[in-house]
Every structure is written in structure tokens, then in C-alpha cells.
Amino acid sequence: MSLRKKWISGPAFTRFKKILPPLSDTERQAMEAGSVWWDGELFSGKPNWSTLLNYGPVAxxxxxxxxxxxxxxxxxxxxxxxxxxxxxxxxxxxxWDYLKQQGFFSLIIPKAYGGKEFSAYANSTIVARIASRSVSAAVTVMVPNSLGPGELLMRYGTAEQQQYWLPGLASGKEVPCFALTGPEAGSDAGAIPDRGVVCEQEYQGKTTLGIRLNWDKRYITLAPRATVLGLAFKLYDPEQLLGETQALGITCALIPTSHPGVKVGDRHSPMGLAFLNGTTQGQDVFIPLDWIIGGPDYAGKGWRMLVECLSAGRGISLPALGTASGHLALRSSGAYAYVR
Structure with a gap:
């Protein structure tokens, strides 16, 4: 052990461990979700550069x-x-018609369901190319191919959910949005006030085990035009109809926007751009339990699902937009400087 670790780093680390509060369940799930890829090598302090080189170029x-x-x-x-x-x-x-007909909303959906099944590199390249002409169009293409019901369904959906929803999403018949952000908690999933309560209620003529939902969301991209709403909420089971746990945690469900009680409200004007972004609310909306993405077994597992799927938006789509903006700015400023 080096002198630095023995006399400085080690004691400092021990002291900070005592001061810092313990991880909450939500934080622990986020820490354990996904993988660290090359980042783990960097933070080790002694990166093995051959690991990075062995990945090779993408094409x-x-x-x-x-x-x-x-x-x-x-x-x-x-x-x-x-x-x-x-x-x-x-x-x-x-x-809109061209985007649907040519499969721009199905870049990541498997071919078995009518999608393109393109690579992450292709997804990034396509979004960046579109963004160089129109950021509004790029965002419209980006959302269904990153944090949207499509990816959640592919990774966690039941076979029945995949067969029902993915072909429609691939063809453009269904336009998706995902509602996480709210007026009080922003995109902090651990603090969202939106809640669902497990209960029994009459649905389509028979007593059905399901969830009574209340939510208020804003800044939801594609919400004004969406036909299917992915919803993140906290699930509670006070009558213990599913088991002994009463506070089950963050859960994700798929709800048709035509379902009774679902409201799509006012449209926002994000940064003065033209991509669709708006609000959605629901009050005492009842949905069957099997509308949870992944079915009842995934009740309370929504936070891990979100963290593992957020990487597509944070690691592919948004950097693609930033790269395109940089390219466009460089070309424009370079041309202007040359003329001046």
C-alpha cells in the first residue's frame, strides 16, 4: 500500500463513509442497474487501454x-x-406520414415485429443527420427510439404485450410517449407524487384486479399526438391483495390514451421549437393489473427498468443531437468567418 493511500486516501474514505447517509432502495437499484462498460476502467485509476482498443471501430x-x-x-x-x-x-x-411509412419510429424494434432492428451506431447517426437539418424532426424520431414504450416492451414486456404493441409501434399506427416528468418532482422518479392503488373494480362487465391511478405529468414529448402512454408511478397495495408489501415502489404501465379518464392537456413550447411536448393527467383511472409492463411480476420494479433504459436517451440520442449541433455551428461559423 502506498503512503498516500495509507495516510490520506484511506482515512479520508473511512471518515466520509461514516458521514454520508446510507443508500436508499431507489439509489441502490440505480447503482446496481446496467453495467459500467469502459467507464469502470477509467474510474479504477489504472485503465487497461487495450480493453478500449479491443472494441474496434464501428461501422x-x-x-x-x-x-x-x-x-x-x-x-x-x-x-x-x-x-x-x-x-x-x-x-x-x-x-409525419413519411416517418411512419418508412419506419423511422421503429429503428430499434426487432424485425420479427416489423421494425428495422438497427444498431446503436445507426440510431445515433440517423438522429444526428436529421438534427443537422431540423432539431424538431430529430427529437420526434429520437423519443420512440430511446426512452419509450418500445424499448421497455422489448426488454421487459410479456409475450402478449410484445405481440400486441410492437407491430403497431413499428408500423407507426401507434404513436408512443413516456410520462415520467411532473410539475413537482421534475424527472426525479424517487420523488414523483403520482400513485396507483391496487384494488378490485368492475371492468368490462366483471370484477377485475387492477390499479386505480392518479397522475399529473408535464413536458412529455409526443404526448399531444400519442396513442399509447407509458406511465411511471408509485404503486401501493394497502389491502395486501398482491402480498404482504404495501408500498411496492415505482411501477411502469402502458395505457391507451383513448382509455376512459386519460387526459392529454395543453401543449408546451419547448425552446420555441416545433416538436410536440405537453401534459397528461388522470384521475381515478382504473387499469387491469396486466397492463403493468412485464405483468404483475414487475410491480414495483419500474425504477430499475427506467434506469437501464434511460441509457439509450442519455448515451445515444441526446449526444447525437449535441454532435449535430456542433457540426452545424462549426460549418456555419466557419463559412461566415471565411466570407468576412
Whole structure:
């Protein structure tokens, strides 16, 4: 052991361990979710650089390159960002139709369900290319292919849920959104006040075990046009209908926006851009228990599901937008500086 570790790092670490509060269940689930990939090497203090080099370069497949050269190139010709942002404040209907028909909302959905099943690299490249022409269009494409019901269904959905929802999402018949953020807690899932209570209620003519939900969400991208709502809430079982635990924790469910009691409210204007973003509320909305993503066995496991799936948005889609913005800024400022 080095002198630094013995006399400085070691004692400091021991002292901080005593001062810091213990991890909550929510924090522990977040820490244990997913993997650390190359980041683990960096934080070890002695990274094995050969590990990074062994990953090798990534490349688009022939199918992915064809999609970029054709479908994406055609989409760019349909986008007049000035007209979209400053006049229409929404993507034109022909653009929506093209996005659905050409599978832009199904980049990550398996081919077995009608999707493209593209790689993360292709997803990033496509979003970045679109963002170089229109950020509003890129965000519209980005959301269904990152934090949306599609990825949650693929990883955790029951076979019945996958068969029911994924073909519709792949074809564009179903437009998804995912509601986590609220006016009080923001996107802090551990603090959301939205709640569901396990109960029995008459549904479609028979007594059904389900959940009575109340929620108030905002800043939900694609909500104004969504046909299916992914909802994060805290689940409680005061009558212990599912077991001994009363506070089950964060849970995720899929709800058609046409379901009685579901309300899609006012549209926001995020940064003055034209992608759809808005509110959704529900009061005493009853849903069957098997609408939980993954079924009843996944009641209370929503936080881990969210953390593991957030990586697509945080690690692929948002960096793609940032990269595109950087490329566009460099090209514009470089051209202007050259002329000046």
C-alpha cells in the first residue's frame, strides 16, 4: 500500500463513509442497474487501454447505410426548418406520414415485429443527420427510439404485450410517449407524487384486479399526438391483495390514451421549437393489473427498468443531437468567418 493511500486516501474514505447517509432502495437499484462498460476502467485509476482498443471501430451495415442514403436523405428534402419552427409550429402531415411509412419510429424494434432492428451506431447517426437539418424532426424520431414504450416492451414486456404493441409501434399506427416528468418532482422518479392503488373494480362487465391511478405529468414529448402512454408511478397495495408489501415502489404501465379518464392537456413550447411536448393527467383511472409492463411480476420494479433504459436517451440520442449541433455551428461559423 502506498503512503498516500495509507495516510490520506484511506482515512479520508473511512471518515466520509461514516458521514454520508446510507443508500436508499431507489439509489441502490440505480447503482446496481446496467453495467459500467469502459467507464469502470477509467474510474479504477489504472485503465487497461487495450480493453478500449479491443472494441474496434464501428461501422454501418449495408442495410443501415442504404437507409441513411435513401430514406433519411429523402426526409431531409421534406424539412424546411424555418417554416416548421416559425410558421407551422409542428411537423407537416406529409412528414409525419413519411416517418411512419418508412419506419423511422421503429429503428430499434426487432424485425420479427416489423421494425428495422438497427444498431446503436445507426440510431445515433440517423438522429444526428436529421438534427443537422431540423432539431424538431430529430427529437420526434429520437423519443420512440430511446426512452419509450418500445424499448421497455422489448426488454421487459410479456409475450402478449410484445405481440400486441410492437407491430403497431413499428408500423407507426401507434404513436408512443413516456410520462415520467411532473410539475413537482421534475424527472426525479424517487420523488414523483403520482400513485396507483391496487384494488378490485368492475371492468368490462366483471370484477377485475387492477390499479386505480392518479397522475399529473408535464413536458412529455409526443404526448399531444400519442396513442399509447407509458406511465411511471408509485404503486401501493394497502389491502395486501398482491402480498404482504404495501408500498411496492415505482411501477411502469402502458395505457391507451383513448382509455376512459386519460387526459392529454395543453401543449408546451419547448425552446420555441416545433416538436410536440405537453401534459397528461388522470384521475381515478382504473387499469387491469396486466397492463403493468412485464405483468404483475414487475410491480414495483419500474425504477430499475427506467434506469437501464434511460441509457439509450442519455448515451445515444441526446449526444447525437449535441454532435449535430456542433457540426452545424462549426460549418456555419466557419463559412461566415471565411466570407468576412
Amino acid at each position: 454501418l451495415t449495408t442495410q443501415e447505410q442504404h437507409f441513411l442514403d435513401n430514406e433519411v436523405a429523402t426526409l431531409l428534402t421534406l424539412l424546411d426548418d424555418y417554416q416548421i419552427v416559425h410558421h407551422e409550429q409542428e411537423l407537416p402531415e406529409p412528414v
